[in-house]
Amino acid sequence: MNNFSTRVLSAIVYAAIFIFAIVYSPNTYIGLITFFGSVCLWEFSKIIKLNNVLLSIISLVALISLNYLNILDINKIIYLLIFCLLHSVYLIIDLYRKNFNKQTYILKAFTTVSYLVLPFFFLAFLPFLNNQYEPQLIIYIIIIIWTNDSFAYLVGKNFGKTKLFERISPKKTIEGFIGGFLFAVFAGFLIGRYSEILTTVSWLIIAVLTSVLGTFGDLVESKFKRQANIKDSGTIMPGHGGLLDRLDSLFFLAPFVYLYIHYLM
DSSP states (O other): OOHHHHHHHHHHHHHHHHHHHHHHOHHHHHHHHHHHHHHHHHHHHHHHTOSOHHHHHHHHHHHHHHHHTTOSOHHHHHHHHHHHHHHHHHHHHHTTOOSOOOOOHHHHHHHHIIIIIHHHHHHHTTTEETTEEOHHHHHHHHHHHHHHHHHHHHHHHHHOOSEEETTTEEEEEHHHHHHHHHHHHHHHHHHHHHOSSSOHHHHHHHHHHHHHHHHHHHHHHHHHHHHHTOSOSOSSBTTTBOHHHHHHHHHHHHHHHHHIIIIIO
16 A cells, blocks of 8 residues: 555544544543543653653543533633643744753643643533534534645645745745635635534634634644654554644644633634
8 A cells, every 4th residue: 555545544544533523422522532632642742752641641531521520610711721822822932932942841741731731621622512512613623624734735835935934844835824724714604604503703713713823733743843853743643643743733723712612702
């Protein structure tokens, strides 16, 4: 089997598992996100050379379980969200720093929690509106991400000339970003017109957040990999790399979309 066939088959299996878990029940969705998050934590620990990754995985499982069982104080979630958002903004700003800083164990552990544990927590509960599970919500967001990534690649490959962040991701171009952004917004518009949940304006806002923050999420993960001098986060997906490579956009934007849907909409 050649590399292209391997990539296609791997992508189909990944998409089928993901969509089945989302559609089947809230339990399978939360379970899969917990598993995905645990794998990403393991991959990330290898990238930053963090020992005792088991503690991070236990933290993720415990946090999701406490909220799933309605034990976690709902009033405390906003503080976790603010903490997570502030660190995400810091990671975006840090992209513009040319030098890579060496991190202590404490900083590595802190980064792991705020970069992965909390975003996956908010991703797990993102599609719950008024305590009602809405699987279409997460599916539509994934469609917007795939639209953005696909057209960013196509436009960038055919028309891209101006590098977006050459130091971190040499293949990304401003033209590709604009192309992905426009098609993502168009996808959000179509979803808003025919979706039974949320308004068209809300979907346009979500599409903007998804395109912009999804791109930053990819760049942030690329910076971590470049600092570690590696190409892929893992090998769990033949032809694609690791789960962290596939989910970097989704979990990074999740807290921002969660803020909009649950507190600002």
